[in-house]
Every structure is written in C-alpha cells, then in structure tokens.
Amino acid sequence: MASCAAALALTAGCAPDSVRNIEAQGFDAYLDSLNRRCPNLMIGNNNVSEWLRTDGSQGDSDYVYWLDQTSRLYYHRITPAQYRDSVIGGLGQGKSDTRAVDCIIGSLPAQRPTSPASDKRP
Template structure:
C-alpha cells in the first residue's frame, strides 16, 4: 500500500523545513568575520594590512595573497586565520593568544614578523563586537 499524496506532501514539507532549519543553524555557526558584511571597521582593518604589512607569510600560508584575492573558499587555513583575526580585532582574544593560535595552525613561528605587524597595526579604539552581530 502506497502513502497518500497528502502524506507525501506533508513528508516533503517536513523535510524541506528540516533542511532550512539545518542551513540556518550552520550559517549561525560561521565566524563573524565571514557572515557579517556590515563589519566595515574590520574590513577596513584588513584592507589596511595590505599596505602596512606587505608580503605576510606564516608557515606556508601567504596572508598577503589571501587579502588580495579574498582567500580561497576551500582553504581551511584562510577561514581559520580570518576567524582568529576577527577575534583579535573585536578583543575576544589577546595578541598573545592570537600569535600562539595562528602560528600553531599555520605552522609558523610565534615570533613571525607577519603576526607582529598584524598586531602592531590594530586600531586602538576598535570595537568589542561586530555591528549587529552576536558573539558566541
């Protein structure tokens, strides 16, 4: 015996609703630096690094190239770096925590000139949260 068309429609509707809920949940887990297009201050900070810190490399990762090309969608190192840099910018982690976490993830030294330059060029009056966003 086959299910009625009404039952099938109900099942498809439930599946669609479940898929939408899962997509919304996953989007909410994205780093603020990736999902918050209103983060004009953070974006301006990233833009300023291109001039202030040319040729930034940590381990085998070319941060300057990421900034010029907006990274690569398939590059987990870029996503991690961007998330940690956002946390640093919004004062969620200290410069020491930033250096340690990024150098460990990207395989560079904790005294990397690139990381020093990123920290040195932080705006002194940066905000503590992204505009319109929640910090987890």
C-alpha cells in the same frame, strides 16, 4: 575586501559574527590596511598577502582559520598573545612567522569595537 565577510559567510556557516556580518566595515578596513602596512605576509606556507588581495580561496581551511582568529583579535575576543599562539601554532612554522604576526597585531586600530554590530561606519 568588503566582499570578504559576505563570501566567507557562504563557505563557513559557523564563522563568528564578525565574519557573517556584511556590515563589519571597520574589520574589512583593517584587513585592507594590512596589505599596505604589512606587505608580503607569510605565515607558514600561507601567503596571507595573497589571501587579502583575492579575498581568500574558497574552501581553503587555513584562510578560514586565519580570518576567524584575526576577527576574534580585532573584536577583543582573544588577546594578542592568544592570537600569536593560535595562528603560529595552527598555521606557522615558528620564529619565521613572528614578523607577520607582529605586523598584524601592531596594525590593530587603537579604538576598535567589541562586536560587528558596533562596527558600522557611516
């Protein structure tokens, strides 16, 4: 998953710092943990678990949107309620997506940075 941020930087020039910054190791570790904690993640027709396993698909605007919103959540730029509304509203189909979004939010580390610059792990 460490290549996730670097790969997305090439395809999404306007992505937030958390995605452009290849040193966002805490965010990458969080994304890696989602496959273990939240197997078979589906939001709408999108297989989030597959995105995580393969570092997304180049040119997949749903993946770019999900990753952007998830990084905003991770770095405290949006609240869990805002994340839920934006992800289910943008990608989901309603109640069936609640389990996936609940798991993503529930897997957030208690202590997380507010920017990629403070996200460097030794």
